[in-house]
Amino acid sequence: MRVAYFSPLPPERSGVADYSALLLPALQERMDVTVVRRGAKKPPRGTDVALYHVGNNPEAHGWIVDALRRRSGIVVLHDFVVHHLIAGTTLGRGHSEAYLDAMQRDGGVLGRLLAHGVVDNLLPPIWEERAQDFPLTREVLDQAAGVICHSRYVERLVREYGYEGQISVIPMAAWPSVELGERLVPEGRSPVIVCVGYLNAGKRVPQLLAAFEQFRTRFPNALLVLAGTAASDVRIDAESLGEGVLRLDHLDEADLWRLLDDCDVCVSLRWPTMGETSGMAIRALSLGTPLVVSDVGWFSELPDSVAIKVPVDEHEVRTLTAALEQLGGDEALRREMSAAATGYARREHDLGRVADLYVAAIEEMAGGPSVRQAVLSDVARAAHDVGIDKNDAQLSEIAASVREVGLGN
Amino acid sequence: MRIAVCAPQVPFERGGTEILAEMLTRQLRERGHEVDEVRVPFKWYPGARVLSEALVWRLLDLDLEDRPVDLVIATKFPSYAIRHPKKVVWLVHQFRQAYELDGPEFGQFSQAPFDRATVRSIHRVDRKVLGEADRLFAISQNVADRLERSTGLVAEVLPPPPQQLDYRPATEDGGDFILSVGRLDRAKRVDLLLEAAAVDTSLQVVVAGDGPDRERLERLSAKHRLNGRVTFAGRVTDDALVDLYARCLAVYYAPFDEDFGFVPYEAFLSEKPVVTTRDAGGPLEVVVDRQNGLVSDPVPEAVAAACSWLTAHPDRARAWGRAGKETAERITWDAVVDRLVGS
Numbered sequence: 001m002r003v004a005y006f007s008p009l010p011p012e013r014s015g016v017a018d019y020s021a022l023l024l025p026a027l028q029e030r031m032d033v034t035v036v037r038r039g040a041k042k043p044p045r046g047t048d049v050a051l052y053h054v055g056n057n058p059e060a061h062g063w064i065v066d067a068l069r070r071r072s073g074i075v076v077l078h079d080f081v082v083h084h085l086i087a088g089t090t091l092g093r094g095h096s097e098a099y100l101d102a103m104q105r106d107g108g109v110l111g112r113l114l115a116h117g118v119v120d121n122l123l124p125p126i127w128e129e130r131a132q133d134f135p136l137t138r139e140v141l142d143q144a145a146g147v148i149c150h151s152r153y154v155e156r157l158v159r160e161y162g163y164e165g166q167i168s169v170i171p172m173a174a175w176p177s178v179e180l181g182e183r184l185v186p187e188g189r190s191p192v193i194v195c196v197g198y199l200n201a202g203k204r205v206p207q208l209l210a211a212f213e214q215f216r217t218r219f220p221n222a223l224l225v226l227a228g229t230a231a232s233d234v235r236i237d238a239e240s241l242g243e244g245v246l247r248l249d250h251l252d253e254a255d256l257w258r259l260l261d262d263c264d265v266c267v268s269l270r271w272p273t274m275g276e277t278s279g280m281a282i283r284a285l286s287l288g289t290p291l292v293v294s295d296v297g298w299f300s301e302l303p304d305s306v307a308i309k310v311p312v313d314e315h316e317v318r319t320l321t322a323a324l325e326q327l328g329g330d331e332a333l334r335r336e337m338s339a340a341a342t343g344y345a346r347r348e349h350d351l352g353r354v355a356d357l358y359v360a361a362i363e364e365m366a367g368g369p370s371v372r373q374a375v376l377s378d379v380a381r382a383a384h385d386v387g388i389d390k391n392d393a394q395l396s397e398i399a400a401s402v403r404e405v406g407l408g409n
Numbered sequence: 410m411r412i413a414v415c416a417p418q419v420p421f422e423r424g425g426t427e428i429l430a431e432m433l434t435r436q437l438r439e440r441g442h443e444v445d446e447v448r449v450p451f452k453w454y455p456g457a458r459v460l461s462e463a464l465v466w467r468l469l470d471l472d473l474e475d476r477p478v479d480l481v482i483a484t485k486f487p488s489y490a491i492r493h494p495k496k497v498v499w500l501v502h503q504f505r506q507a508y509e510l511d512g513p514e515f516g517q518f519s520q521a522p523f524d525r526a527t528v529r530s531i532h533r534v535d536r537k538v539l540g541e542a543d544r545l546f547a548i549s550q551n552v553a554d555r556l557e558r559s560t561g562l563v564a565e566v567l568p569p570p571p572q573q574l575d576y577r578p579a580t581e582d583g584g585d586f587i588l589s590v591g592r593l594d595r596a597k598r599v600d601l602l603l604e605a606a607a608v609d610t611s612l613q614v615v616v617a618g619d620g621p622d623r624e625r626l627e628r629l630s631a632k633h634r635l636n637g638r639v640t641f642a643g644r645v646t647d648d649a650l651v652d653l654y655a656r657c658l659a660v661y662y663a664p665f666d667e668d669f670g671f672v673p674y675e676a677f678l679s680e681k682p683v684v685t686t687r688d689a690g691g692p693l694e695v696v697v698d699r700q701n702g703l704v705s706d707p708v709p710e711a712v713a714a715a716c717s718w719l720t721a722h723p724d725r726a727r728a729w730g731r732a733g734k735e736t737a738e739r740i741t742w743d744a745v746v747d748r749l750v751g752s
Contacts, residue, residue, distance in 0.1 A: 001520050032520075048522045360529055367526025371457045374523075378461040401467045405490060406533040407460060 002032045003362060004043035006067055007053035008060040009035070013250070015279045016055045016078050022173055026355035031362070039063050042071050049366035054140055055079050056274055058088020065089055068143045074365050075144040080154045080275025083131035086139050091119065106134045132272045137161055146365030148358070150277040151298035157275060166368060168361035172277050174286040174349035180261055181254030185246070189223035191264035191328040196256060196280050200231030204269035204294065204316070209236075209245070211320035216244050219328050227251050227259060261287050264334060265327050269320075271312040273297035281307075286345040288338035292323045305340035375407050410479045410750060411443045413471055415488035417451035417462070424592055425671055426485050426501045428572050429548075433482065433499075433749075436742040442750070447471070451487070454517065457527045459504060463487035463534050482749055483542075486531075490538045497749055498542045500552055500564055502668040507531040508559050509666055515596050536560045546749065549669040549691040567748055568694075570740045571674035574647050577655040578680050586613035587684070587716050588657035590650070590672045593620030597664045600629055601686070604709030607633035609717050614639045614661075617653055654679035659719045659726055663707065666690035674740070677701065677733030682726050684715045701733035 005027075007020040027033050034044050040063075043050040050073030055061050065085060068075065079085075090099035096119045103115035103126075111134055117123030126134055141147065141158065146166045149155055155167050185192050193212065199205050205226070212224045227248040230236050238247055251259065260266060266284035268291060270276075277298045284291055285306060293299035295309035302309075308323040310316060327334055379398055388394050402408040414437070416430035430446055437444045449466060453459040467490045471478045483489035485501035506517045507528045518524035539545060539562055547553035547564035556564050591597050599616055603626060606612045616626070616639065623641065630639045645653065654660070660676035661684045669691040673683045677695075683702035685692045698704040703718065705711035719726045 001522055001525050360532075363522070363525035364529040364533075367522035367524070368530065370523050371460065371526045371530050374457040375460045375464065378458070379464065398468065401492075402464060404492075404537070405463060405467055406537050407464065407530060 001049065001363065001366060002034060002047040003027075004036050004047035004050040004073075005033050006036045006040075006043075006050060006064045006073075008038070008055075008064075012060060014055065014057060014060045016053050016060060018253075018279060019078075019172065020053060022175060022351065023355065023358070026173070026351050027358055030355055030359045036067070041067055043067070043073070049073060049145075049362060051076060051362065053078065054082065054085070056082050056084045056276075058085050058092055061085055062089045062092075065140065068140065072143045072145050074146045074148060074362060075140055076148045077137075077140070077154060077158070078150070078276060080137060080149075080157045081131050081135040082140055082274075083134055083136045084127040086136040087125070087127050102136050102139050103134060105138055106136050131274065135161070135274075146361065146368075148361055149275075151275070151301055153297045153301060154275040166361075166365050168357065168365075170354060170357045170361060171349050172279065172282050173351040173354040174282050174345040176351050178257040179254045181252070181256075181258040183262060184248060184251075184255060184259050185223065185225060185262045188221075190221055191219065192223045192225065192262060193265045193267055193324065193328075194225040194227065194259055194263040195267045195269075196225075196227045196251070196259065197268075197278075198231065199226060199228045199234060199236060201233045202270060202272060204271060204312075205234045205236060207317050207320060208267055208269060209241070210317045211324060212245070213242060214317075214321045215324045215328065218325060220244075222328065225259060225263065227256070257283065257287070260284050260289055263289060265290050265292060265324065267292045267320075267324075268299070269294045269310065270299060271296055273299075282345070282349055285341045286349065288342040290327055290334050290337035290341065292320065292327070303340070303344060306337055306344050372407055376402065411476065412437055412480045412482060412750070413445055413447050413478050413493075415447045415466070415481060415483040415491055417485065417488050418448040419452075420450050425669070428671070429501060429569050430484055432569070432572060432742075433745075436746055437750070440746055447488075447491075449488070453504070453506070456523065457530070459487070459507075460527065460530055460534065463490040463531075463538070466490040467492060467538070480750065486535070489542065490534065496542045497544045498539060498546065498564075499567065499569075499749060500539075500545065500547045500556060502552055503535055503556065503559065504531050505668075509555060510596070515665070532559060536562070550694050551666070551690040552668045565748070567745060568669065568740050569671075569745060570742055571671045571678060571737065572647075574651050574675070574678075576651055576675070576678040584655075584657040584659075584681075585720075586615050586657050587659055587661050588653055588676075588681075589614065589616045589618070589661045590653075590675070591618045591662070591664070593618050593622040593626060595622050596667075597622070598686075598707070599626055601663060601707060601709060601712055602661045603629050603633065603635060603639060605713035605716060606635050606639055608709050608713035610638075611720070612638065612713065612716050615642055615653060615657065616640065617642045617645050617650060619644045650675075651679070654681060657681060658723070659684055659702070659716065659730075661685075661712070661716070662692055663689050663712070664692075665707075667692060673702075673733070674737045677730065677737035680727070680730035680734050682719060682729035682733060684712065684719070686712070695736060696733075699729075701729045701736060 008014050008017040010017050010021050052064050052068045052073050053076045055078040086102050100112055100115045103111035141163045148168050148170050150172050155169050225246045229250050266289045268278050268281045273296045291307035293307045295311045310319045414430050414434050434444050434446050466487050481493040481496045483498045486504040489498045510516050518528050545564035546567040550566050553564040553566050589599050589602050606614050659682045662672040663686040667690040673692050673695050676683050683696045685696045686707040688707050696702040703715040705715040
């Protein structure tokens, strides 16, 4: 079977590009995969099924959604909320009517009216504040022959959204071996806490800074490293940061790994969540770095043995401070969590296992409907031959058996 | 106890599973149980027909009000799809073409999306219907390992005793030919023995059994001018089989990744050593190199060398055959029935 693979790839800077760079070789060892060049409008001739990696960034994924609209296929849904993506591929291209339609499909008349407000510059963009209320995922799911996602959380959201096709939950893959760059953290500081990635309000940076300030009163030698490009909605320039905070810009992979390896705790907070999985958290797990995460979405599904979870509520800063203090003051706990993290990453996020799950999902989704149809035709023909028609009770029993052994829809 | 023994039946075929189901039924009856065999014809092609066959088993209803069935013992795909509150599976094998035989050499499914999805659907059915069994047993470690690899399900190993024939000990002067027993299909790799006979021109071979690969094997024999040294005996009676076992020097049995294989046990009960190969699967659980047989690389030269060595060392061949008999006699129906019924 030949698979057409649509995804951003390095040197593009995106989590999905990094993910695909890791996954692709393992997948190509197992099946015939053709990587589709950026901007292609449809799958190459001769391919049997297309795999579309869809995330919320219109720059990285706009062309992929365009291709998906032309030819349905399997969607790897990296974010459940794709409002920003859909806005970028409609409004962003001057197609305001398409955006209005998408909003109406998602939110009815209210959705359309709000969209009008955005189009006419009367309301702030919805994707900045209320994207999770209007995820616009339907624009993607309507064309999906099957969905692959990385968490039970997203699976549940997709089902609640009304999608009836097959869904496979496949964990993100962990990086099996890495190259470490130069040490970035000054010697002699402890404990070292890092927060890495695109730094915005959604990563709870203000809450982290507030918690760290309190934490430092008990751990004056502690260091907080904030690494990554900063969004405009948070102020984390060098002048605004207090003592004990090191600000680093975007890091290349080797430096990133070194930083995660040198730290004592990795903080990966999120709210609102777009249903995403954190590549950074996976990296930290594979190195055995204890995690502190928000108790939301995919992060909630992490075992308690590898991550301390902080609810997003009015006590968030206090709980976060307590979590940091617990880890900062207990080296034995950190060691215990570290061992659990590497074991969990090896077991759950093993690259070979993930690639095998991909092959199984692709094969089931590509040919599954035809197979089920063939079996049901067999049954229907036999039923018809003996005079059972579709309204007979016996047929319900047969249908139940079909579903019971996993052959039904 | 009222017990249903379930097995698929390839029409007009009689192989290992059929024999196993018959023997189990007889042994259960001898121990006072009321037993019936449930057989459904099995056809595994074209397309997704194999899945419809699983569904046929699923639709069987053994929940009889006046004569309730206390226990169902299912044996191989798709019979274990049957639904019953007390289901024990004694796994002979899954549908191997969807697992270890899936590939261009032995498989039936191509790389087309429909075929790939059929394979995945078989896996899904297996996970469901084997997962719901009260207890899972496998006839060999090889079968248990495959099951665990493919579904994550763990089965206890419970090897079946071979069919009870009137096995005779080896004749004093030993035999002079290598005997191959079994259905003639590619996976049994009788061609490897014929190629070995072409390498060592002193080897005498008798091939007992019939099957779809016979014509090709006969052509291969003619091509290597083995006529006179290789005899195709066809399907033989039980008496003739016992006689062949008694008169041969050693038994060749080297299928590719076999589930279990009764043949080595039958050979041992006839006090004959077994020549097998490192990739034979189930037979390797009972054939121990240089203790009760020889385990060679799966190439004609190595198989020829093993057979030649036995020809040159008849005393060792007899001693190894006797050692094998002790191993084979340890597997009894009492133990099998206790575990299946008592579980």
